[in-house]
Amino acid sequence: MSAPVRIGNCSGFYGDRLAAMREMLEGGDLDYLTGDYLAELTMLILGRDRLKDPNLGYAKTFLRQAEDCLGLALDKGVRIVTNAGGLNPAGLAAALRELARRLGVAATVAHVEGDDLIRRVDELGLAADPPPLTANAYLGAWGIVRCLDAGADIVVTGRVTDASVIVGPAAAHFGWARDDFDELAGAVVAGHVIECGTQATGGNYAFFTEIDDLDRPGFPIAEIAADGSSTITKHPGTGGAVTVGTVTAQLLYEVTGGRYAGPDVTARLDTARLTQDGPDRVRISGVRGEAPPPTLKVCLNTLAGFRNEAVFVLTGLDIEAKAALTRRQVEANLSARPAELDWTLARTDHPDADTEETASALLRCTARDRDPNVVGRAFSSVAVEFALASYPGFSLTAPPGAGQPYGVYTAAYVDAGLVPHTAVLPDGTAVAIDAVTPTRPLEPLPEPELPHPLPPGPARRVRLGTLAGARSGDKGGDANIGVWVRTDDQWRWLVHTLTADAVKELLPETRPLTVTRYVLPHLRAVNFVVEGILGRGVASGARFDPQAKGLGEWLRSRHLDIPETLLEATE
CATH class of the missing domain: 3.30.70.380 (Ferrodoxin-fold anticodon-binding domain)
Known part of the structure; x- marks a missing residue:
């Protein structure tokens, strides 16, 4: 198949816009519709739900959306893939079958399981005091692929990586092999851009005043091609905007360095190139992939007190x-x-x-x-x-x-071969999904060669945000701050000015902490990981901004000396 596959996303978190599923189905053509409902905090919320009722543990709002839109999706031939199954994908799949029966529609439902390791924490060395409430490995896309290949209209998963709900449909559509790492990496990058919903279309965007219509931004679409390249867009007539800036901001969200590891592939973010390809269309190309690491990340949530x-x-x-x-x-x-x-x-x-x-x-x-x-x-x-x-x-x-x-919240790692990955097909057949081979231990990239600094000259003391955008977020007790600029001359200044030591000076709360900088030249961006600033994670409420969502904006508000030549170009 040579035509790109159109994959829309209608949810970036548990609590996102309920009407988004209908908006995406009615707004234009799609091949697949995905929804991301899980986050580190969400797994804790679902764990507490399961304590009250063992039949729960999934995102109940997805079931409400499906009640409204399942018939519409089937009529339009749009297949749905979602991680709303949370801690109980089998339970949500059963609820969807009952819903389809009640609505009188013929929907085939499959699910993916195996990520829930709570009964194996002692065996896998994950035990703690107090014992964890949830323990879920991040699975990849191949269970989703198997379910789609079996004809499922809806695929429900538990804890898979956020991008996997997009990678799975793309891999199934094009018949990619497990070692088509460049193609898979391209889909991972596209998935990372759209999995947080409207953050790709202007939501939470540093330069939000430049967007004409942000009252109700539309949800994003990834048009993924057979070679893994993609174009990020949205339905015509919807609010927000898709620009190189909005896509850059989302690419930098909650990542570390140039290697973005997952269970199926390690995507090289440092190879991604962005091009404005028309109004509300940004092309992502050049993404390279490598074999994934031999371990899977495990999300552990503990009721600590x-x-x-x-x-x-x-x-x-x-x-x-x-x-x-x-x-x-x-x-x-x-x-x-x-x-x-x-x-x-x-x-x-x-x-x-x-x-x-x-x-x-x-x-x-x-x-x-x-x-x-x-x-x-x-x-x-x-x-x-x-x-x-x-x-x-x-x-x-x-x-x-x-x-x-x-x-x-704490993160752990276990050998991928020790984690069952099972696709339960529409007819109830359980199919084991083998771990990906070959693998490659994850290593940081060497520091890239930096451009020559700007020549010295007069400067003015103004806010960093006069030139630079930023987006920040949480990863357990750590936070990341991605900072980018929009011209080559601004990049020459930023990369030599905004060092880890400079961030510590500008953000005094970070001074006693470890701050590591990663350089991404193609994005004209630097990304900082601040270890331990969030204590023991968002659920512990250790900080005024427990998810570090405002950390980047604080950095942008700080004053430093910026060359007059750069400022004049913006005036």
């Missing part, structure tokens, strides 16, 4: 003294000290402010402990009972309540 927080509003004068008094009073009067007690003072106050809100700072106290009673009433009552006995103007943003459970 209970957390609570109180946020005190400090207004006007003597902010530091008010914060110190509050901290002394709370800590001196706790009947039991929590295992963790974190204080953060956010100086949101302005001098001589013309509103009370802008004259106020926020003092946040977060308590964590394995005992819910320690962070429950014992903590909350102390935070409240000083309302008439503390600093002038005492108030809380809200009364603290009972302690809530929180989780901790």
Whole structure:
């Protein structure tokens, strides 16, 4: 088949726009429609659902979308692939069959399983104290391919890599072999771009003011060709935009260096080239692939204890003294000290402010402990009972309540051959999917040759974001910040200026941490991995911005000396 396969995506997370499935099916032609519903935090949420009811553990919103759109998808000949099965793909597949029967439509449903390792944590050396609630390996695309080859209209998976729901349809459509690594890598890159939904069409985009219509951005489409190259686009008439910038931003999201490893292939992000190929069309070409590593990543979520927080509003004068008094009073009067007690003072106050809100700072106290009673009433009552006995103007943003459970995410790695990968076909036949061979241990790329720096000249101290875009995100306790510019001269300045040490100076919170820089010349980008800035992950709530989504924007807001010649070109 020489014509590209058109794969649309209608979900980037559990909670994304419910109407997106219908919008994508009605908006234009598609061959496949995919949906990504899983994230590290989502697996914890689904794990808690399964504790309450063993028949749950999947993304219930997908079932609601299917009830609305299953008949439409079948009428249009669009096949659906989704990881909404979460911790219970067999359960979601059964629910879809029952839904099809109730709707009176003939839909064939298959699913992929084997990723759930929770019953094997001791055997695989994944045990911890407390024991994990979920343990799921990231599977690849070949189980999806087998289900599609068997004629499935809908394929439901558990934890596969986010891009796999796109790679599977492309590999099935073109009949790629397991060692067609360049083609697979191209599909992985296209999948990485569209799996987060509207982040590819202008959502969360650094230069969002340049996009005319962002009120309701359309969801993205990848037109993948037989050689693995692709064009990213969206349905006509939908909001947002597809530009080299929006695609670059998404390519940099939650990655590390030039090698982007997965269970089927390691994609070389440093080889990807982007070209604007018309309005709302960006071509991705040149992507090279290598054999995948011999291990699979495993997502472990543990219910680590209970957390609570109180946020005190400090207004006007003597902010530091008010914060110190509050901290002394709370800590001196706790009947039991929590295992963790974190204080953060956010100086949101302005001098001589013309509103009370802008004259106020926020003092946040977060308590964590394995005992819910320690962070429950014992903590909350102390935070409240000083309302008439503390600093002038005492108030809380809200009364603290009972302690809530929180989780901790950790990543582990196991030999791919030890993880079952099973395609359960529409007729119920279970087919084992072999691990990919050959494999190649993952190694970082050597530092590429850098362009010559700009000649010295006059500079002006302005915000980094005057020239540079950024996108940041979380990976467990770590965060990444991808930074890019749009011209060759800007690149010559950026790559010699924005070093790991420079990031530490600009972002003081990162100074005690390990910051590693990776250079991606074809994207005119540098990517930074900041280790440990998110503590034990998003579910533990260790930081004001627990998923590091704003970290890149903070960096863009910082001032540094930028050559006048670059600034003049933007004015």
